[in-house]
Amino acid sequence: MSTGRTDSTTDTTGTGSTTGTAVVTGIGVVAPNGLGTEEYWAATLRGESGIRRLTRFDPAQYPSRLAGEVLGFDPSAHLPDRLLPQTDHMTRLALTAADLAVLDAGAGPEELHTLGAGVVTASASGGFEFGQRELENLWSKGNEYVSAYQSFAWFYAVNTGQISIRNGMRGPSGVIVADQAGGLDAVAHARRQLRGGASLMVTGGVDSSLCPWGWTAQIATGLLSTSDDPARAYTPFADTANGYVAGEGGAILVLETEEAALARGARPYGSVAGHAATFDPPPGSSRGPALRAAILGALADADCPPGDVDVVYADAAGLPDKDAAEAAALREVFGPHGVPVTAPKSMTGRLYSGGGPLDLATALLGFRDGVIPPTANVTLPDPAHRIDLVTGEPRAVATRTALVLARGHGGFNSAMVLRAPAAPRTPSP
Amino acid sequence: MSVQQIITLQDIVRALRAAAGEGDGVDLDGDIADVTFSELGYDSIAVLETVGSLERAYGFSLGDEAIQEAQTPGQLLRLAIEATAGVAGLAA
Known part of the structure; x- marks a missing residue:
C-alpha cells in the first residue's frame, strides 16, 4: 500500500481574493449508527452503537469478528443503475454521502459546474470488495472474466473521480492517503485549494473494506480488538482498552470560501x-x-x-x-x-x-x-x-x-x- | 459451439444492460440500433465491459480494433454475427 500526503505545514496563501476563511456549508454522513446526518446525530446523542458481529461475510474463522457496518443501505435506492456495475461498496457509500452534503449545502449547477469546484477525498484502502471479486475471477476463471471496471473501481482516487463526474465539477481534485489521518488532511488540502482560488470543494472521506481480503489486511496490523462483546471491544481510554473495532462509512463535507457562501446565502456550520x-x-x-x-x-x-x-x-x-x-x-x-x-x-x-x-x-x-x-x-x-x-x-x-x-x-x-x-x-x- | 447461435439486437441490449447498467432517460428497448454508445451515455469502458460479456457468452473474440470500430449497438451486432459465424465455421 503506497502512502502519499501533502505537506500541510507549508500552507501557501493563494492569489484568490478571499479572506482565506473556509466554511462548511454541507454535511453528508453515512455511519454504522446512522445513514444520514440527522439519523447519525440522533443515534450518537442517544449513545446508540453500530458495532455488532459482521454480517457482510462469515467472520467465524477470523480472530476479530465485530465491526461497525452500515446496515440497511440499498445502493439502488440512492444511485442510478448506470453507476452500480462500476462501483465498489465504499464508492456507493461515498457518492451517497456526497449527494447528502451537496443537497444540504444547497449547491446547484451554478456553484458546481465550474472550474472553481473541486473534490479532495481521503482513502485508506480503495475498493477491496470489488477488487477481491475480480481477483477471484482472474484466478478461478481467467483474465477474460475480469471486469473492465477493475481498471478504476478499486483505486484510491475513485471516490474523488466519481463524485466530481456525478456533480459535473471540473476544478482541482485529488486524493490523500494517510490511513486514519488522511481524512483531516484531505479537508486541509481542500481549504488550501480554496485559498488558491477555488470557490467550492467537496471533501472528507468514506472507507469500507469489510470483505475477507480487506479484513485480513486490517487484522495484520495487530491493532484490532478480538473481543466478541460489542460493549467491551472498543473502550478507548479505559483500563480495559484492548484494541479497536473497525467500521465503514464516514462523512463528506462541502467547503466554501466564506465570501462565496455568504454571497449565495448559505448558512455555515462553522469554519476550518x-x-x-x-x-x-x-x-x-x-x-x-x-x-x-x-x-x-x-x-x-x-x-x-x-x-x-x-x-x-x-x-x-x-x-x-x-x-x-x-x-x-x-x-x-x-x-x-x-x-x-x-x-x-x-x-x-x-x-x-x-x-x-x-x-x-x-x-x-x-x-x-x-x-x-x-x-x-x-x-x-x-x-x-x-x-x-x-x-x-x-x-x-x-x-x-x-x-x-x-x-x-x-x-x-x-x-x-x-x-x-x-x-x-x-x-x- | 456445434450449433450456431444467432445473436440479436435484444442480446446486445441485454448484455449492455447487465454489464454497464440502464441509463437515465434512455429507452434501451426503443429504436437504438444506430444511436451511438456515446449518445446512449455509455463510455468506452462500458462498451469494453459489454463486449467482454458477449465474448464469454458466445465464445468468440472481437479484438480491440473491432471494439473501437463499433460505435453503435447495430455495428456491434454486425461484428458479433460475423464473429459467431467464424466460431461456428471453425467448429464445423
Missing part, C-alpha cells in the same frame, strides 16, 4: 480555522511521538490559544500505549483534566479515512446544538490518563472551538481546529 500534520519518528528513536506538535501547529495556524478550545474529539486508538500517548499530549497542551475530551467513534468503530471527517461533522453539529456527545462503553477513563472524558450522557455545554485529532497507522498525525459560526445555526426542521 487551523490544521497541522506531523509524522512520528521511527521506532526506537529517542524523540517522542509527534502528536503534540500537530496539536500545537493546528492551534498556531488557527491563532488559537489552548484555553480557547472547548472540546477535543480524540483519535482514541483504544490501545493502552496509544491512549496513554494521546492523553499525555493533551495534558502537555491543556493541562490535566484541562479540556473536555470525547470519542463518539466508540459507537461506529474506527472508520479510517472516514473517521476524521465524521468527527468534524460531529463537532459542527455539537456547535449547533450546544452539546458534546459521549464516549460509549466507557464508564470511567483510566485515572492515569488524567483527562476529562465525556462519558455516559451527552454534556450540555455550548462549544465554539473544537480540536479534532486523527492518527494513522505507521506514524501519521493530524490535528484540525474548527470554529463555530458568528451567527449560530439552528437545527434543520
Whole structure:
C-alpha cells in the first residue's frame, strides 16, 4: 500500500481574493449508527452503537469478528443503475454521502459546474470488495472474466473521480492517503485549494473494506480488538482498552470560501480555522511521538490559544500505549483534566479515512446544538490518563472551538481546529 | 459451439444492460440500433465491459480494433454475427 500526503505545514496563501476563511456549508454522513446526518446525530446523542458481529461475510474463522457496518443501505435506492456495475461498496457509500452534503449545502449547477469546484477525498484502502471479486475471477476463471471496471473501481482516487463526474465539477481534485489521518488532511488540502482560488470543494472521506481480503489486511496490523462483546471491544481510554473495532462509512463535507457562501446565502456550520500534520519518528528513536506538535501547529495556524478550545474529539486508538500517548499530549497542551475530551467513534468503530471527517461533522453539529456527545462503553477513563472524558450522557455545554485529532497507522498525525459560526445555526426542521 | 447461435439486437441490449447498467432517460428497448454508445451515455469502458460479456457468452473474440470500430449497438451486432459465424465455421 503506497502512502502519499501533502505537506500541510507549508500552507501557501493563494492569489484568490478571499479572506482565506473556509466554511462548511454541507454535511453528508453515512455511519454504522446512522445513514444520514440527522439519523447519525440522533443515534450518537442517544449513545446508540453500530458495532455488532459482521454480517457482510462469515467472520467465524477470523480472530476479530465485530465491526461497525452500515446496515440497511440499498445502493439502488440512492444511485442510478448506470453507476452500480462500476462501483465498489465504499464508492456507493461515498457518492451517497456526497449527494447528502451537496443537497444540504444547497449547491446547484451554478456553484458546481465550474472550474472553481473541486473534490479532495481521503482513502485508506480503495475498493477491496470489488477488487477481491475480480481477483477471484482472474484466478478461478481467467483474465477474460475480469471486469473492465477493475481498471478504476478499486483505486484510491475513485471516490474523488466519481463524485466530481456525478456533480459535473471540473476544478482541482485529488486524493490523500494517510490511513486514519488522511481524512483531516484531505479537508486541509481542500481549504488550501480554496485559498488558491477555488470557490467550492467537496471533501472528507468514506472507507469500507469489510470483505475477507480487506479484513485480513486490517487484522495484520495487530491493532484490532478480538473481543466478541460489542460493549467491551472498543473502550478507548479505559483500563480495559484492548484494541479497536473497525467500521465503514464516514462523512463528506462541502467547503466554501466564506465570501462565496455568504454571497449565495448559505448558512455555515462553522469554519476550518487551523490544521497541522506531523509524522512520528521511527521506532526506537529517542524523540517522542509527534502528536503534540500537530496539536500545537493546528492551534498556531488557527491563532488559537489552548484555553480557547472547548472540546477535543480524540483519535482514541483504544490501545493502552496509544491512549496513554494521546492523553499525555493533551495534558502537555491543556493541562490535566484541562479540556473536555470525547470519542463518539466508540459507537461506529474506527472508520479510517472516514473517521476524521465524521468527527468534524460531529463537532459542527455539537456547535449547533450546544452539546458534546459521549464516549460509549466507557464508564470511567483510566485515572492515569488524567483527562476529562465525556462519558455516559451527552454534556450540555455550548462549544465554539473544537480540536479534532486523527492518527494513522505507521506514524501519521493530524490535528484540525474548527470554529463555530458568528451567527449560530439552528437545527434543520 | 456445434450449433450456431444467432445473436440479436435484444442480446446486445441485454448484455449492455447487465454489464454497464440502464441509463437515465434512455429507452434501451426503443429504436437504438444506430444511436451511438456515446449518445446512449455509455463510455468506452462500458462498451469494453459489454463486449467482454458477449465474448464469454458466445465464445468468440472481437479484438480491440473491432471494439473501437463499433460505435453503435447495430455495428456491434454486425461484428458479433460475423464473429459467431467464424466460431461456428471453425467448429464445423
